[in-house]
Amino acid sequence: MTQASICTIGDEILIGQIVDTNSSRISRALGEKGIRTDRMISIPDDRQQIIDSLSAELRTHDIVISTGGLGPTKDDITKDALAELSGSKNYVKNAEQEKIVREFLHARGLDVLEANLRQALVPDGCEVILNRRGTAPIMVFRFPEERFGHNAVLYALPGVPYEAEAALPDVVDDICSHFPIAGIIHRTVMTYGLAESALSALIAPWEDSLPSDMHLAYLPNTLTGVRLRLSVYGGDRQKDSARIDAEIEKLRPYLGANLYSDMDDSLQATVGRLLKASGTSLSTAESCTGGEIAHLITSVSGSSGYYLGSVVSYSPSVKTSVLGVSPETIREKGIVSSEVAAAMAEGVRKLTGSSYSVATTGWADAYGDEFEPAGTVWVGISGPNGTLTRRFCYHNDRQRNIERFAASALDTLRRYIIGAF
Amino acid sequence: MTQASICTIGDEILIGQIVDTNSSRISRALGEKGIRTDRMISIPDDRQQIIDSLSAELRTHDIVISTGGLGPTKDDITKDALAELSGSKNYVKNAEQEKIVREFLHARGLDVLEANLRQALVPDGCEVILNRRGTAPIMVFRFPEERFGHNAVLYALPGVPYEAEAALPDVVDDICSHFPIAGIIHRTVMTYGLAESALSALIAPWEDSLPSDMHLAYLPNTLTGVRLRLSVYGGDRQKDSARIDAEIEKLRPYLGANLYSDMDDSLQATVGRLLKASGTSLSTAESCTGGEIAHLITSVSGSSGYYLGSVVSYSPSVKTSVLGVSPETIREKGIVSSEVAAAMAEGVRKLTGSSYSVATTGWADAYGDEFEPAGTVWVGISGPNGTLTRRFCYHNDRQRNIERFAASALDTLRRYIIGAF
Numbered sequence: 155m156t157q158a159s160i161c162t163i164g165d166e167i168l169i170g171q172i173v174d175t176n177s178s179r180i181s182r183a184l185g186e187k188g189i190r191t192d193r194m195i196s197i198p199d200d201r202q203q204i205i206d207s208l209s210a211e212l213r214t215h216d217i218v219i220s221t222g223g224l225g226p227t228k229d230d231i232t233k234d235a236l237a238e239l240s241g242s243k244n245y246v247k248n249a250e251q252e253k254i255v256r257e258f259l260h261a262r263g264l265d266v267l268e269a270n271l272r273q274a275l276v277p278d279g280c281e282v283i284l285n286r287r288g289t290a291p292i293m294v295f296r297f298p299e300e301r302f303g304h305n306a307v308l309y310a311l312p313g314v315p316y317e318a319e320a321a322l323p324d325v326v327d328d329i330c331s332h333f334p335i336a337g338i339i340h341r342t343v344m345t346y347g348l349a350e351s352a353l354s355a356l357i358a359p360w361e362d363s364l365p366s367d368m369h370l371a372y373l374p375n376t377l378t379g380v381r382l383r384l385s386v387y388g389g390d391r392q393k394d395s396a397r398i399d400a401e402i403e404k405l406r407p408y409l410g411a412n413l414y415s416d417m418d419d420s421l422q423a424t425v426g427r428l429l430k431a432s433g434t435s436l437s438t439a440e441s442c443t444g445g446e447i448a449h450l451i452t453s454v455s456g457s458s459g460y461y462l463g464s465v466v467s468y469s470p471s472v473k474t475s476v477l478g479v480s481p482e483t484i485r486e487k488g489i490v491s492s493e494v495a496a497a498m499a500e501g502v503r504k505l506t507g508s509s510y511s512v513a514t515t516g517w518a519d520a521y522g523d524e525f526e527p528a529g530t531v532w533v534g535i536s537g538p539n540g541t542l543t544r545r546f547c548y549h550n551d552r553q554r555n556i557e558r559f560a561a562s563a564l565d566t567l568r569r570y571i572i573g574a575f
Numbered sequence: 576m577t578q579a580s581i582c583t584i585g586d587e588i589l590i591g592q593i594v595d596t597n598s599s600r601i602s603r604a605l606g607e608k609g610i611r612t613d614r615m616i617s618i619p620d621d622r623q624q625i626i627d628s629l630s631a632e633l634r635t636h637d638i639v640i641s642t643g644g645l646g647p648t649k650d651d652i653t654k655d656a657l658a659e660l661s662g663s664k665n666y667v668k669n670a671e672q673e674k675i676v677r678e679f680l681h682a683r684g685l686d687v688l689e690a691n692l693r694q695a696l697v698p699d700g701c702e703v704i705l706n707r708r709g710t711a712p713i714m715v716f717r718f719p720e721e722r723f724g725h726n727a728v729l730y731a732l733p734g735v736p737y738e739a740e741a742a743l744p745d746v747v748d749d750i751c752s753h754f755p756i757a758g759i760i761h762r763t764v765m766t767y768g769l770a771e772s773a774l775s776a777l778i779a780p781w782e783d784s785l786p787s788d789m790h791l792a793y794l795p796n797t798l799t800g801v802r803l804r805l806s807v808y809g810g811d812r813q814k815d816s817a818r819i820d821a822e823i824e825k826l827r828p829y830l831g832a833n834l835y836s837d838m839d840d841s842l843q844a845t846v847g848r849l850l851k852a853s854g855t856s857l858s859t860a861e862s863c864t865g866g867e868i869a870h871l872i873t874s875v876s877g878s879s880g881y882y883l884g885s886v887v888s889y890s891p892s893v894k895t896s897v898l899g900v901s902p903e904t905i906r907e908k909g910i911v912s913s914e915v916a917a918a919m920a921e922g923v924r925k926l927t928g929s930s931y932s933v934a935t936t937g938w939a940d941a942y943g944d945e946f947e948p949a950g951t952v953w954v955g956i957s958g959p960n961g962t963l964t965r966r967f968c969y970h971n972d973r974q975r976n977i978e979r980f981a982a983s984a985l986d987t988l989r990r991y992i993i994g995a996f
Contacts, residue, residue, distance in 0.1 A: 166794050168612045169761065170603030171804065171839070173596050177617070182591030191589045192624075196598070196615035199792075203613075225793065226772045261970060262770070270772055314795065316975055340590065351647045351688055371620075372646065373587050374735065383592065418592070438887075444878075445861075445869025448887045452865025455940070455973060463893040466859075466869045466885035468878075472927055476886070476897070506893055519876070549682060552876055554737055 156333045158184050159193040159211040163204060163223040163232050164313055167196045176221040176311070176318045183322050188335045189217065190387070199223055204235040212297060212306040217329060222313030224290035226269040233277070233293075236310055240295045242277030249274075251284055251291040258289060283309075283324045288317035292325065307332065339386050339394045341402055342418040345409055346379030346565045353380050357408045364401060376557040377450075378420055379565070411574035414565070421564040422450040428571045429460040434509035436567075438464040439477055439502035441489075442516040442531060446560040462506040467498065477501035488525030490515050492543040495534030503536045510537040512567045518555040531559040535570045542575060577754045579605055580614045580632040584625060584644040584653050585734055588617045597642040597732070597739045604743050609756045610638065611808065620644055625656040633718060633727040638750060643734030645711035647690040654698070654714075657731055661716045663698030670695075672705055672712040679710060704730075704745045709738035713746065728753065760807050760815045762823055763839040766830055767800030767986045774801050778829045785822060797978040798871075799841055800986070832995035835986070842985040843871040849992045850881040855930035857988075859885040860898055860923035862910075863937040863952060867981040883927040888919065898922035909946030911936050913964040916955030924957045931958040933988045939976040952980040956991045963987075963996060 160180050166172045174196060181191035193215070197207045204223070211218045223232030237245070252274035259266050273289040276282055283292035293310040309325050311318045345353060350372050354361070361370055367389065373381040384401060386394040402416060414424050429436055438447050448464040451457055467473040470489060474481050479497040487493040498513035516531030517523070526532075529548045534541065546562045548555050569575040581601050587593045595617060602612035614636070618628045625644070632639045644653025658666070673695035680687050694710040697703055704713035714731040730746050732739045766774060771793050775782070782791055788810065794802040805822060807815040823837060835845050850857055859868050869885040872878055888894040891910060895902050900918040908914040919934035937952030938944070947953075950969045955962065967983045969976050990996040 165790075165792055165806075166804070167599070168602055168615065169606050169804075169806075170599040170601070170612070171763075171794055171802070172796075173594060173599045175594050178588070178591040178594045180591070181589055185590050191591070192619055194589065194615075194617035198613055226775065264770060264773060267772055267776055269775060316797075316971060342592075349683070349685060351691055352685060354647065354690060355688055369586075371586055373592060375593075376737075381592070383587070383590075385586075385590075437893075440866075440869075444873025444882075445866035445885055445887065446873075448861075448866025448889075449870045452867075452887075452889065453974065453977075457865075458889060461865075461889050463889040463897075464866055464885070464887035465897070466866065466873075466887065468869075468873065468882050468884040469927075472858075472884040476884075476926060505897060506890070550737060553874065556874075 156189050156216050156335065158189050158191045158217040158219060159195070159215040160191055161194070161208060161211055161218060161220040162196045162313070163199065163220055164196075165199045167222070168198050175315050176313065179315070179319055180219055180221070180322060183326050184329070185338055185340065187326055187330055188338045188391070189329065189333070190338060199231055201231050201235045204232060205239050208239060208308060209302070212302045212308060215306065216304065216333060217307055217309070219309045219311065219325070221311045221318050224310065224312045226267075226273055226289065232310065236280070236293060236295065236308075237277035240277055240279040240297075242279035244278045245275040246278045247274055248276055248282045248291055251282065251289075254284060254286060255289045283321055283328065285312060285317055285321055287320040288312055288314055290317075292321045294328065339391060339398055341384050341398045341416070343382045343402060343405065343409070343413055344378060344415040344417075344419055345382065345412045346414055346421060346561065347412045348380065350374045350380055357405065360405050360408055365397070368398070368401065376554055377561050379414075379561065381418070411569060411572070414568060420450070420454075421561060421568060423454050425564055425568050425571070426451070426454045426457055426460060428568065429510070430456070435460050435462055437462045437502045437506040437508035437511045439498040439511065439513040440464060440466045441468060441473070441498070441514055442518045443514045443556055443560045443563065444468060446556055447512065447514065447563055450560060450564065462508050465502050465505070473498065477505070488523055490517055490523065490526045490530060490532055492532050492545070495532035495543045496536070496541045497534075499534035499536035500541055510535070510567065510571065512563050514559055514563050516559055518552050518559065529555055531562065533563045533566045535567055537570060539570070542570065577610050577637050577756065579610050579612045579638040579640060580616070580636040581612055582615070582629060582632060582639060582641040583617045583734070584620065584641055585617075586620050588643070589619050596736050597734065600736070600740055601640055601642070601743060604747050605750070606759055606761065608747055608751055609759045609812070610750065610754070611759060620652055622652050622656045625653060626660050629660060629729060630723070633723045633729060636727065637725065637754060638728055638730070640730045640732065640746070642732045642739050645731065645733045647688075647694055647710065653731065657701070657714060657716065657729075658698035661698055661700040661718075663700035665699045666696040667699045668696055669703045669712055672703065672710075675705060675707060676710045704742055704749065706733060706738055706742055708741040709733055709735055711738070713742045715749065760812065760819055762805050762819045762837070764803045764823060764826065764830070764834055765799060765836040765838075765840055766803065766833045767835055767842060767982070768833045769801065771795045771801050778826065781826050781829055786818070789819070789822065797975055798982050800835075800982070802839070832990060832993070835989060841871070841875075842982060842989060844875050846985055846989050846992070847872070847875045847878055847881060849989065850931070851877070856881050856883055858883045858923045858927040858929035858932045860919040860932065860934040861885060861887045862889065862894070862919070862935055863939045864935045864977055864981045864984065865889060867977055868933065868935065868984055871981060871985065883929050886923050886926070894919065898926070909944055911938055911944065911947045911951060911953055913953050913966070916953035916964045917957070917962045920955035920957035921962055931956070931988065931992065933984050935980055935984050937980055939973050939980065950976055952983065954984045954987045956988055958991060960991070963991065
């Protein structure tokens with residue numbers, strides 16, 4: 155099977171100032187074509203380490219994809235290291251990339267600096283894939299068999315995620331036209347409402363009966379719940395796809411309404427599909443989640459078709475003045491209470507005229523009040539079938555509690571819409 | 576110098592389903608103690624690859640920290656691989672961790688399953704650091720010099736970021752008590768408003784005069800602007816710290832109001848500090864940014880002290896009914912216009928009674944209207960010095976435009992508050 159290694163270059167990754175999101179995106183794109191990534195490494199901006207590490211990866215992999223170290227500033231030394239690695243003696247100008255550099259700067263009203271034009275220079279031993287979102291082109295080095303014991307290719311991508319992402323389809327196309335493609339099939343099922351170990355116990359009879367070449371993985375995540383991923387490596391694509399589908403069908407009855415999608419998908423996208431399908435609309439009222447739910451909902455493209463808006467009532471005064479929650483309710487029941495969650499949901503639904511609404515009030519931080527402890531959220535849902543509230547309690551830090559609150563609210567809304575509450 | 580390697584174990588990283596955030600957090604914690612991470616690798620859930628890769632890292636590094644592969648479900652095989660690597664013959668129960676497992680499950684109202692209790696079993700050749708946020712303990716393997724040619728230690732942490740994070744201080748303490756600590760000093764300066772190449776040209780005279788042992792890196796980021804990081808490796812901690820401080824002072828005049836913090840910091844934290852210092856309050860009205868600004872502001876602990884709330888007016892009807900924007904203005908000037916941004920800012924400030932407000936209206940997606948093209952945002956600021964608006968235009972995809980809009984809005988607010996607009 156064609157194997158890939160992904161290598162990020164940059165001190166900023168190694169000192170932990172930046173999280174590497176490129177490798178994940180690249181391996182996902184390769185995986186869709188049946189190319190398996192079996193190693194990722196991160197190395198510093200050091201000429202010799204770049205040469206040594208890339209050589210080691212090229213010896214053991216057909217495909218090596220590097221990101222980073224190609225910016226216009228003085229800390230970027232990757233290009234020189236690649237020239238040495240490939241035995242290139244000269245730099246040549248890529249006229250098309252230079253044109254993009256000039257247009258790119260012009261569109262932003264920036265001067266064309268010497269440092270920018272240097273970006274369009276590449277070692278003469280490489281081919282170029284254009285960078286349409288930035289200034290540094292993608293360099294492709296094809297090494298003859300005698301160099302690393304097999305035909306190996308190195309793709310050097312810029313480190314800026316937005317630029318690397320845009321170049322990725324061209325890189326994948328180039329790989330597909332040069333390497334034989336084996337099959338990897340993944341299918342993912344999204345669940346919410348069960349912890350990993352409870353889920354594992356629940357589906358044990360199904361899991362134990364899986365064919366030996368099928369691999370099941372549990373992927374817990376605060377915002378999405380536990381994803382279940384079923385994979386088969388290196389078989390017949392079409393046959394395996396049908397076999398995995400059949401296993402997923404057997405899994406469904408175990409999960410019931412806890413299964414919310416059989417794509418790799420989010421709660422907010424699932425809710426969006428339900429609203430779109432029924433031609434209904436949504437508004438939100440958030441206290442402790444502080445805009446996180448609105449942010450999740452509007453991160454889905456097309457959300458303006460069903461989402462009207464939100465009132466983030468971070469202070470009690472906004473709860474009473476904008477959402478119409480009665481001050482007596484807050485005083486008597488507590489700001490974190492079923493009654494306040496219900497009044498917030500009803501208030502924002504009335505204010506915006508939406509079909510459904512969801513509201514949150516809770517204690518995200520490590521303190522509560524005389525009514526409710528830290529980590530508690532009350533979720534209110536209002537809609538055509540009346541108003542309901544649910545209480546959830548978590549034991550995490552602020553940021554993670556906020557994420558769990560938002561996910562629980564979206565899941566409660568989903569269950570309300572499908573009538574499974 | 577003491578060198579560390581960080582190794583993540585898990586197919587979910589290699590197929591790109593999960594982004595590795597542990598390595599970044601760990602290397603940052605090590606860096607603060609002067610321990611340099613010079614390599615990160617990610618490998619699959621494969622027993623032999625775990626043994627081979629960890630052995631290779633242990634041969635070339637004093638400290639190897641692994642994360643992942645320790646969950647209660649059947650896809651986790653790391654513990655067996657570690658037992659083999661360390662030559663352990665038996666598993667022993669760690670009574671303290673078992674107690675935590677039971678308490679952990681009890682607090683969540685979950686049954687204690689056999690799979691959960693197995694988590695408290697560890698190979699007899701390791702020491703244990705307790706996992707207080709989860710069930711799998713941290714395993715510490717100290718290898719005798721003859722094994723890898725030097726004294727090497729392997730710390731095996733769980734993969735769940737929230738659990739790994741909590742164990743990290745104990746791991747770092749253990750490292751500090753077993754290894755000599757060299758010095759690394761980093762200082763970071765945050766800038767907003769200048770692109771990387773323009774910034775580089777602006778500060779070139781300063782950069783060219785830096786002492787040869789000081790390393791400058793440019794770290795561009797959509798949400799924070801360009802960070803400048805100045806580092807010295809392996810010198811005298813106190814002396815280098817003072818030398819870096821002196822260089823940062825020389826840098827200030829070049830940057831002016833573009834410099835917003837001399838800590839590694841966010842725009843929203845900076846704005847929060849300004850509001851807190853002056854005892855003033857803030858509200859927001861968001862259209863195209865859909866709650867992202869509220870989410871950023873409330874992600875700062877203590878934000879309830881100055882942040883009142885937001886109206887996310889995703890639909891035009893909410894802009895008119897809740898924020899009081901006149902329908903005529905929308906019709907005549909366009910929904911993305913200076914006038915609507917100003918009216919939204921003034922509307923939410925009136926609604927909430929806040930000292931300052933910030934509003935956004937723009938086209939995040941790849942279309943505009945007859946008034947403004949895609950990628951345009953109008954930011955409105957209202958406050959004690961009147962109302963101002965600013966227009967920004969970006970050339971990115973939806974998600975990135977939203978991030979840039981939010982950052983531009985926060986930066987415009989910051990400049991308004993400090994009087995540098």
